[in-house]
Amino acid sequence: MPTIAGYLQIAEETGKTLSQAVLEAQAEELGKTPEELKEKMRRNFQVMLESAQEGENPELRSASGLTGGAAARVMERTRRGESLCGEYFGKAVARALAVSECNACMGRIVAAPTAGSCGILPAALITVMEEKNLPEESAVMALFTAAGIGMVIASNATVSGAQGGCQAEVGSASAMAAAAVTEMAGGTAVMCANACAMALKNVLGLVCDPVAGLVEVPCVKRNVMGVVNALAAAEMALAGVESVIPADEVILAMKRVGNTLPATLRETAEGGLADTPSGRQIAMRLFGKTK
Amino acid sequence: MNAFDVIGPVMIGPSSSHTAGAVRIGNMAGALLPGKPVRALIGLHGSFAKTGRGHGTEKALTAGIMGMLPSDTRIRNSLELAEKEGISVVFEEVEIDGAHPNTALITLWNEQGDSVSVQGASIGGGEILITCVDGMSVELTGNQPTLLVLHRDVPGVIAGVTNYLAMNGVNIGGFKLSRKKKGDMALMTLELDEAPDERVTNGIRCFPQISRCVLILPAP
Numbered sequence: 015m016p017t018i019a020g021y022l023q024i025a026e027e028t029g030k031t032l033s034q035a036v037l038e039a040q041a042e043e044l045g046k047t048p049e050e051l052k053e054k055m056r057r058n059f060q061v062m063l064e065s066a067q068e069g070e071n072p073e074l075r076s077a078s079g080l081t082g083g084a085a086a087r088v089m090e091r092t093r094r095g096e097s098l099c100g101e102y103f104g105k106a107v108a109r110a111l112a113v114s115e116c117n118a119c120m121g122r123i124v125a126a127p128t129a130g131s132c133g134i135l136p137a138a139l140i141t142v143m144e145e146k147n148l149p150e151e152s153a154v155m156a157l158f159t160a161a162g163i164g165m166v167i168a169s170n171a172t173v174s175g176a177q178g179g180c181q182a183e184v185g186s187a188s189a190m191a192a193a194a195v196t197e198m199a200g201g202t203a204v205m206c207a208n209a210c211a212m213a214l215k216n217v218l219g220l221v222c223d224p225v226a227g228l229v230e231v232p233c234v235k236r237n238v239m240g241v242v243n244a245l246a247a248a249e250m251a252l253a254g255v256e257s258v259i260p261a262d263e264v265i266l267a268m269k270r271v272g273n274t275l276p277a278t279l280r281e282t283a284e285g286g287l288a289d290t291p292s293g294r295q296i297a298m299r300l301f302g303k304t305k
Numbered sequence: 306m307n308a309f310d311v312i313g314p315v316m317i318g319p320s321s322s323h324t325a326g327a328v329r330i331g332n333m334a335g336a337l338l339p340g341k342p343v344r345a346l347i348g349l350h351g352s353f354a355k356t357g358r359g360h361g362t363e364k365a366l367t368a369g370i371m372g373m374l375p376s377d378t379r380i381r382n383s384l385e386l387a388e389k390e391g392i393s394v395v396f397e398e399v400e401i402d403g404a405h406p407n408t409a410l411i412t413l414w415n416e417q418g419d420s421v422s423v424q425g426a427s428i429g430g431g432e433i434l435i436t437c438v439d440g441m442s443v444e445l446t447g448n449q450p451t452l453l454v455l456h457r458d459v460p461g462v463i464a465g466v467t468n469y470l471a472m473n474g475v476n477i478g479g480f481k482l483s484r485k486k487k488g489d490m491a492l493m494t495l496e497l498d499e500a501p502d503e504r505v506t507n508g509i510r511c512f513p514q515i516s517r518c519v520l521i522l523p524a525p
Contacts, residue, residue: 164311
């Protein structure tokens with residue numbers, strides 16, 4: 015099983031960044047050149063850029079009518095210079111909404127690691143790239159950092175909401191994004207691991223409770239929390255703040271928390287927000303029945 | 306597991322199981338029908354029946370039957386596209402004993418009246434498992450090149466096919482035989498380490514006891 019500690023050791027011994035360590039290990043395992051893998055990742059990043067763009071369309075609506083237009087509202091207000099927390103923050107929020115709304119409206123996205131959590135990495139990477147004037151190469155490489163974290167989580171815990179709740183989907187994506195932007199901002203491999211640990215710690219216990227069983231409410235807006243949490247964790251890690259509990263242990267804790275979540279809070283649409291008067295009413299309106 | 310399992314796949318939303326996986330089940334059914342489908346009857350079981358519409362499962366299955374891949378942006382318009390191409394698609398809710406909650410039972414017909422019936426489940430993260438073809442049990446994931454051979458259940462057919470593959474340097478990684486009853490029709494499922502070229506599959510089709518041979522390739 016891959017571990018964060020394992021990747022950190024490779025990075026330390028070879029003097030490489032986390033993304034380089036992951037890229038080279040993957041090239042070896044898949045029998046491809048690093049350049050071939052980077053090209054494939056570049057195409058994935060391109061799809062992320064397109065989905066962020068598509069999701070900004072104010073006319074976008076999902077089949078259920080529950081989703082669409084939120085990204086457009088936030089982006090417009092941000093562009094008018096009215097954002098409460100500034101343009102950088104407003105754009106990150108808008109892009110997380112945009113990609114998630116694009117997904118809900120049957121647009122093309124990159125599952126990262128899942129479709130339900132697809133807004134977090136694009137929002138974090140595109141916004142940091144733009145804000146810090148970084149080349150696309152830096153975002154593409156950061157996706158390998160994210161992939162390394164994601165593979166460790168998927169191997170040692172889970173990235174499925176049905177198994178581990180939302181902490182496994184949005185939480186994992188947030189941890190992946192935290193590590194990725196930490197590297198983009200020049201952080202060390204150890205800082206990336208700390209950012210990952212802190213982001214995941216913050217969402218332990220988050221339940222998966224989709225209204226009417228659809229990847230819309232609350233998933234779309236939880237992606238916003240995921241990117242904000244990722245940026246906050248990166249901010250701390252870059253300043254040298256360390257996670258008291260190491261990333262690998264946080265990941266195992268996430269798995270154990272997931273195992274103890276009741277089935278009603280693991281994507282069955284039987285608990286949490288799905289089981290509120292409004293949630294049940296929506297399910298009744300859409301499907302003529304509640305679970 | 307590799308980097309592109311967690312940063313990927315590129316897919317049409319909203320759900321890897323209810324949308325992307327559904328496209329792949331449709332792909333499998335489409336690949337197993339000789340020629341182009343003109344009619345489809347699609348049974349939706351469990352969660353596919355309950356929340357399928359909100360997830361675009363019907364559009365995804367239809368797109369899959371028409372050969373679109375999970376990343377095809379035409380998926381959201383597939384019902385209109387099917388109508389334009391003269392494919393009649395009918396959905397019904399079904400209950401299949403013991404089936405996975407995300408299961409579809411697809412029956413397709415071509416212009417000549419040939420049909421194929423495929424039962425498959427979307428088992429998470431876009432992965433699928435085809436469990437039944439024409440009433441015979443199979444275990445198809447679509448992740449490796451797979452040869453499906455429908456043949457008469459008589460001595461020597463399996464040896465003939467496996468020897469022929471060996472002669473052509475094709476290694477078999479998995480094998481399953483299923484039959485309705487002794488001496489009737491049987492279905493061989495052969496998972497191969499690499500895809501054989503067309504000459505090999507055409508060669509198998511020339512065997513006298515074989516009525517159909519289909520090669521299914523993993524998505525690019």
